[in-house]
Amino acid sequence: MAATPLTMAERQKRLELRALLQKQYKWIDRKWDLVFWITAIFIVAGAADITKQLFAGDWDFWTDWKDPQWWPVITAFATIIIPSALQYIQWAAWRFPTGATYTAVCFFMAAWVGRYFQWHVAESYPLNFVWPISTVGAAIILDWLLMKTRSFILTSLIGGPIWAFLVWGFNYIPLAPFLQPAHFMNHVLTVADVQGIVYIRSQTPEYLRHIERGALRSFLGETQYVSLVFGGTLAVLGYWIGQFIGRYLAVWPIRRYIKTV
Amino acid sequence: MAQPQTVQRLPSEVENGSTATGRARNPTDWGVGWSSLFWGSALVMAANIFLWFWDYEFAFSAGLNSASHEFTLYYRTLFWGELITLGAFTGIWYGWLIRTGREVATQPFSRAEEVRRIAVLWSIIGVTSVSIYIEASFWPNWDGAWHQTLVRDTALTPTHIPMFYFFFPLSVVLALGAYIYGNSRIPALYSRDKGFPWSFFLLISAAVLECMEVAFNEWGHSLWISEEFFAVPFHWPFVAYGWLASGMFAVWGETILRLYEIEKAEEEENTQAPSQTHAVAD
Numbered sequence: 001m002a003a004t005p006l007t008m009a010e011r012q013k014r015l016e017l018r019a020l021l022q023k024q025y026k027w028i029d030r031k032w033d034l035v036f037w038i039t040a041i042f043i044v045a046g047a048a049d050i051t052k053q054l055f056a057g058d059w060d061f062w063t064d065w066k067d068p069q070w071w072p073v074i075t076a077f078a079t080i081i082i083p084s085a086l087q088y089i090q091w092a093a094w095r096f097p098t099g100a101t102y103t104a105v106c107f108f109m110a111a112w113v114g115r116y117f118q119w120h121v122a123e124s125y126p127l128n129f130v131w132p133i134s135t136v137g138a139a140i141i142l143d144w145l146l147m148k149t150r151s152f153i154l155t156s157l158i159g160g161p162i163w164a165f166l167v168w169g170f171n172y173i174p175l176a177p178f179l180q181p182a183h184f185m186n187h188v189l190t191v192a193d194v195q196g197i198v199y200i201r202s203q204t205p206e207y208l209r210h211i212e213r214g215a216l217r218s219f220l221g222e223t224q225y226v227s228l229v230f231g232g233t234l235a236v237l238g239y240w241i242g243q244f245i246g247r248y249l250a251v252w253p254i255r256r257y258i259k260t261v
Numbered sequence: 262m263a264q265p266q267t268v269q270r271l272p273s274e275v276e277n278g279s280t281a282t283g284r285a286r287n288p289t290d291w292g293v294g295w296s297s298l299f300w301g302s303a304l305v306m307a308a309n310i311f312l313w314f315w316d317y318e319f320a321f322s323a324g325l326n327s328a329s330h331e332f333t334l335y336y337r338t339l340f341w342g343e344l345i346t347l348g349a350f351t352g353i354w355y356g357w358l359i360r361t362g363r364e365v366a367t368q369p370f371s372r373a374e375e376v377r378r379i380a381v382l383w384s385i386i387g388v389t390s391v392s393i394y395i396e397a398s399f400w401p402n403w404d405g406a407w408h409q410t411l412v413r414d415t416a417l418t419p420t421h422i423p424m425f426y427f428f429f430p431l432s433v434v435l436a437l438g439a440y441i442y443g444n445s446r447i448p449a450l451y452s453r454d455k456g457f458p459w460s461f462f463l464l465i466s467a468a469v470l471e472c473m474e475v476a477f478n479e480w481g482h483s484l485w486i487s488e489e490f491f492a493v494p495f496h497w498p499f500v501a502y503g504w505l506a507s508g509m510f511a512v513w514g515e516t517i518l519r520l521y522e523i524e525k526a527e528e529e530e531n532t533q534a535p536s537q538t539h540a541v542a543d
Contacts (some may be wrong), residue, residue: 025524027376031289032383032520035298036513039387043509046390046397053401054500057491061405074492089510110394114402122317123406130406202408203488210492248461250510255518257456 045110048082048103052111055154058210060111062118063129063204064196066171067211068224076164076231077238079135080142082107084242087146088251103141108132128232129195131174138166156239161232163239168228262457287333288373294380301388309395312423315339316403323370324419325411335369340417343427351434358438362445372523378446381518385442386512389435389464392428396471397503400424433468439512440465450519460515463508470502 006014052060055078059071086229111132119130127161142163148154178192196209212223219226288294315335316324323331370378380527404420417426440461443451451458 026527027287027289027373028520028524029289031291031295032517035295035383035387039298039383039390040510040513041269041390042394043390043506046394047503047506050401050503051500053398053405053491054496055492057405061409061491082337085507089363093514110398114398117313118399118403119406122313122320122403123410125406201409202491203412205488208488208490245504245507249504249507251514253276253459253463253508253511254514255450256459256464258459 028074041106041109044082044086044103045106047085048079048107049110049114051081052078052107058204060133061130062196062201063131063175063192064190065209065211066178066192069212069214070210070228072164072168072224072227072254073234075133076160076167077234079107079133080160080163080235080238081242081245083135083139084156084239085246085250086242087143088152088246090242091146092246092251097143100142100146101136101137104135108134108136125199126195128178129199133167133171135167137170138163141166152243156236156243160236160239160255161229163235164228164231168231213241270417271425277307288377289380294377295384297381298384298387301384302391305388305391305395309399310393310421310429312427315417320407320419327415327417336417336419336422340422340426343422347427347430349436351438354434354438355441358441358445362441366445366448372527375449375523376520378442379520382443382447382516385439386509387437389432389468390509392432392435393468393503393506396424396428396432400428405489405491409491413482413487416482425472427477429468429472433472436461436465436468444458447516447519449522450515452489458511458515460508460511463505464512465508467502467505467508470505471499474498474502 023081043187052075056071056074059067059075063112065071083100083103086103087097090096090102092097099235115130115132116189119125142155142159145159145162146152147178149155149158175192178195179190181188182191184197286293291299319331319335323335324328326332327336400420400423404424407418407420440451440458440459443461444453448455449462450516477495477498481493
């Protein structure tokens with residue numbers, strides 16, 4: 001398809017933008033960018049990780065908690081909040097459709113640092129029992145959606161359900177081996193269940209283990225898909241909580257004062 | 262390349278004029294405006310590494326029974342040591358900030374100096390970001406691993422002592438210190454006559470409320486559940502209060518806008534009188 005010739009006005013606009021981009025300042029240099037993008041990693045990673053840990057952490061800590069009923073629902077909700085906030089911030093500031101991916105990468109690094117040093121080295125749990133999920137793949141798609149639609153409403157409505165499916169889908173791949181059947185003490189369990197029994201968690205007894213409860217189990221093979229659709233609904237809600245954080249806690253306060261004397 | 266500026270030399274402030282080598286120092290050189298970022302981050306990371314190794318060495322051998330002599334020796338001592346260290350650091354740093362801030366506030370300063378001060382503010386904010394990551398991600402991981410594995414018999418557990426009683430208050434100290442710094446040194450944004458900025462209000466609130474939530478957490482564990490279930494509702498305020506730290510982005514945003522104003526003023530002045538120097542920021 002032939003490219004549409006640029007109008008004079010468009011050309012002029014592009015030249016102005018290029019001149020602005022290449023403008024030399026006396027004190028504003030790339031160091032400011034570098035310091036911002038690097039130091040922001042920590043607050044973004046901390047915010048994303050604490051949001052996931054305290055809303056859905058138990059299902060992320062252990063392979064035997066990653067069930068078809070609760071895990072897809074609350075994980076989708078908890079993990080989309082901070083990516084959404086950063087999507088707004090980066091889009092509002094630079095028109096960068098990168099906020100979700102940036103957050104997901106920060107979150108991924110923080111989660112692995114925590115799991116390796118704290119769970120594995122300090123507490124001796126094997127990493128294949130306590131590995132964290134990744135949201136990077138889903139975040140790339142969420143950013144792509146924002147880039148194509150240029151609409152936060154469409155990104156939330158389409159991206160929320162997609163987020164729930166992709167977070168589950170991408171992480172089901174490493175989880176699948178742990179869902180294989182194993183014969184253990186005259187019972188057929190999953191490999192993940194065996195890990196949960198062998199590694200003693202005296203402060204996470206069975207009555208605290210929120211997996212596959214209630215009548216939804218009678219849906220048999222459908223449970224997973226019902227949960228994913230509901231997770232998608234909650235992800236839309238989580239997306240707008242993130243938008244609230246980005247819009248009103250991060251951007252709105254700029255140059256606003258509680259009381260001007 | 263930055264031009265040499267006419268700057269009044271102030272106690273404990275870095276000069277922005279020519280160095281002994283004759284090279285003009287840009288306020289945004291790594292060793293000028295940003296040195297606080299490197300030193301501050303190094304200190305926070307050193308404290309974190311020390312506390313991690315302390316727990317790695319003593320948590321299982323001395324941290325399981327709060328009634329034991331070993332616990333008193335290794336953990337109650339650590340708890341009080343942390344509070345005393347943090348209190349001393351806060352007193353010295355805030356004392357210096359306020360004392361020099363009174364002098365600085367009455368002195369004229371150049372645009373280059375204001376740019377350097379913004380870089381220092383970003384450095385303090387950057388260190389606060391590192392501290393918040395450590396309190397919100399690094400230690401909660403060990404806290405989860407520890408409390409889902411072992412019975413608690415005190416609020417001062419081996420993972421709570423570094424997390425709740427060092428890094429939580431440290432974030433308050435850093436966030437409030439950043440505001441005190443801006444209040445006296447970046448008057449165009451944070452002087453008292455402007456009012457209290459929402460950006461810092463949210464950031465400081467996040468850090469303070471996180472500390473207050475510690476009490477609710479311990480109360481909840483003593484009343485409802487001594488085991489660890491991370492998604493339990495009385496943990497949720499940790500998350501909501503943490504979101505308020507988004508005010509940090511507003512601090513970045515408003516200082517960036519100020520940088521553009523400074524550049525514009527400099528450009529206009531150079532256009533009108535290229536050879537003139539200035540002494541007072543616009």
